[in-house]
Amino acid sequence: MARITFTGNVQPHVPCPTETIPGDSVADALGTYFEHHPLARGYVLDDQGAVRRHMVILVDGIPIRDRARLSDALARDSEVFVFQALSGG
């Protein structure tokens, strides 16, 4: 189970409201999330299902390790944040 939140800078491009979704891993929970919000998938993942190089997925404040398969485990009340890394200054 995880609360999945996309930060503001993702949302103008695709609809991605905060949702609480069951799942033992990030792949499980995001898989279900992307069934609800199919446009969000391509914004976060590439065509191989890996996290795009400008996107960051945090689980309880720490980025996921497995950016290729998203196998990182979720706890019962995990907070998942998805945001875009910015570099401009």
Place this chain on the structure above:
Amino acid sequence: MPALTEKHRQRYDRQFRLGDIGEAGQRKLLGSSVLVIGLGGLGCPAAIYLTAAGVGRIVINDFDTVELSNLTRQIGYGTEQVRQSKVDSMRDHLLHLNPDANVESVGHVMEADELQRRVAEADVVVDCTDNFSTRFAINAACLAAGTPWVSAAAIRFEAQLTTYHPRDAQSPCYRCLYPEGTEAAESCLAEGVLGPLVGTAGCVQAIETLKLLLGIGRSLVGRLLLFDAMQMSWHEIRLKRDPGCPACGDSPQAATS
């Protein structure tokens, strides 16, 4: 810490009046040293406010020249500075603002050993750069030197800010958050950026830097602040140090990889 003159008392009067700063705090600022890397939309307000506040030594670094398209947000320069060096223009601006300041300009891209030396000499580093690779280099240098750094980035109507503090065991580092190979999807050149938005982020960096120098308040360590100017909302994400981080992690194997 330097003694205060009557001129200092007049100039910094409104800061003196803040109970958390006072005379001791002002003397601390006058004895402090800050390295500002990047003199664009973040670095202009950051360097200007830090100099105005009486930070004794400011080292400013940028290799670039001023362009007309910079002037919506890079408030340290005027139209007559177009095509001139940013560090030279900013140095003039800062000394005009506060002749007490000891301003050193570095007008080239620093190699690793110069960056390391200058980071070690600074009390706080202010990251006002516009690219990931420089931030990875600042992260490595700050971890090695134990120097805290205040980082920000912005595009369009959005900004992100946090502070990394290598001497705080709870603090993540930049590499905890962003894997090597992180790339920007977009640039301000292509996407645009709102001047006051990036200026706000630079001002927050100046506030955070002053707090770190003074040792007051609650720092942004372990918190990523997201500012959405279109919604006019601030959002905070908690960050943790990653024990498996290749740059600051616990295991010697991880530390060398």
